[in-house]
Amino acid sequence: MPTVKVSANTTPQTLFTTPKHVKGKLIAVIVDNQSTSKKTIRIQDVFTPDSTAGNPSPTTQTIDRVQLTVGAGLTATLDKLSLEGVEFLGTAQAIADATDTACVIIVVYRFE
Amino acid sequence: MIVNLAPTLKAVSTYVKPEDLMLQRGGWVYFTASWPDTHKWCRDKTFEVDRSLVVNYASSYIIPGGDYKDIDLSNAAGGVKLYPTGEGVLYEILLGLKPGEYLVHVYVPKDRYIYSLAESSMTPNVEDPLLKYLGALRWTDSPHNCPLIKLYAVKDMPAFILRLYALEGVDFEKVTIEWHVNKCELKEIAKTDEVVKRALHVKWHEELRGF
Numbered sequence: 001m002p003t004v005k006v007s008a009n010t011t012p013q014t015l016f017t018t019p020k021h022v023k024g025k026l027i028a029v030i031v032d033n034q035s036t037s038k039k040t041i042r043i044q045d046v047f048t049p050d051s052t053a054g055n056p057s058p059t060t061q062t063i064d065r066v067q068l069t070v071g072a073g074l075t076a077t078l079d080k081l082s083l084e085g086v087e088f089l090g091t092a093q094a095i096a097d098a099t100d101t102a103c104v105i106i107v108v109y110r111f112e
Numbered sequence: 113m114i115v116n117l118a119p120t121l122k123a124v125s126t127y128v129k130p131e132d133l134m135l136q137r138g139g140w141v142y143f144t145a146s147w148p149d150t151h152k153w154c155r156d157k158t159f160e161v162d163r164s165l166v167v168n169y170a171s172s173y174i175i176p177g178g179d180y181k182d183i184d185l186s187n188a189a190g191g192v193k194l195y196p197t198g199e200g201v202l203y204e205i206l207l208g209l210k211p212g213e214y215l216v217h218v219y220v221p222k223d224r225y226i227y228s229l230a231e232s233s234m235t236p237n238v239e240d241p242l243l244k245y246l247g248a249l250r251w252t253d254s255p256h257n258c259p260l261i262k263l264y265a266v267k268d269m270p271a272f273i274l275r276l277y278a279l280e281g282v283d284f285e286k287v288t289i290e291w292h293v294n295k296c297e298l299k300e301i302a303k304t305d306e307v308v309k310r311a312l313h314v315k316w317h318e319e320l321r322g323f
Contacts, residue, residue, distance in 0.1 A: 021170040021172045021210075023286055049176060050174050050181055052180060
């Protein structure tokens with residue numbers, strides 16, 4: 001199963017781009033925060049909807065799908081059960097409340 | 113020669129073979145007498161499938177909850193373009209729906225629903241809290257790995273319109289439809305009672321209304 005690793009950054013870090021005819025599913029999210037302060041990580045879904053009857057000119061949407069805060073020196077894991085039903089329609093990206101290479105985010109995912 | 117069956121159909125049932133679900137070489141087709149003069153080439157005639165080929169395709173749409181999008185399956189500008197362009201060809205279109213919180217309403221042509229009931233108010237309407245469920249298909253009615261809904265299209269036939277409605281309560285839904293287009297080249301054969309009785313009847317859409 002594909003895995004991606006990024007470090008905490010206030011600039012969105014792309015995790016994966018969901019192909020056109022599938023949805024992205026997270027299998028696990030691991031945040032290893034070896035920095036000296038707690039970190040809040042959000043995993044966002046970025047996509048542009050299709051034109052519809054109610055909105056003929058849609059704009060890009062950025063939706064928070066997952067958020068977790070991890071204390072300094074700690075590791076947090078969200079497993080498959082915790083992530084059940086979380087779906088990504090477009091590009092998944094991680095964004096943190098502070099930039100720090102000592103805080104690592106690992107995401108395991110699949111498409112279906 | 114290419115024999116190309118949609119592999120997903122093999123999982124339908126141990127008692128159903130793919131060739132029972134899709135037209136194959138040698139299969140018989142009868143276009144009923146209700147087809148209009150604009151389709152004289154097939155109206156009230158019987159045909160045998162001379163050759164066939166399955167072409168797979170897919171379409172996806174991201175729709176906000178409580179909103180809908182109409183998709184046109186014909187070759188019109190902006191359509192999905194799943195119709196044949198020549199006479200003597202029938203496209204048997206299986207639609208497979210991927211899981212999601214959405215409804216599908218079928219119209220042919222635009223704004224003429226198929227699945228209604230006799231009472232005058234019982235017509236599908238995605239803007240009505242109850243009637244949105246009338247005649248609506250869920251993904252379980254024709255799952256992508258076991259498509260059970262078939263549409264038949266010939267050249268210049270009125271467009272099938274699918275109204276895709278994302279259920280309220282979801283932020284956005286990705287509606288994915290997998291198409292298995294069974295292209296069938298037809299050869300006219302003598303219209304006998306036996307052929308008409310055993311052939312697949314392809315009805316004009318108006319035959320599905322009025323009762």
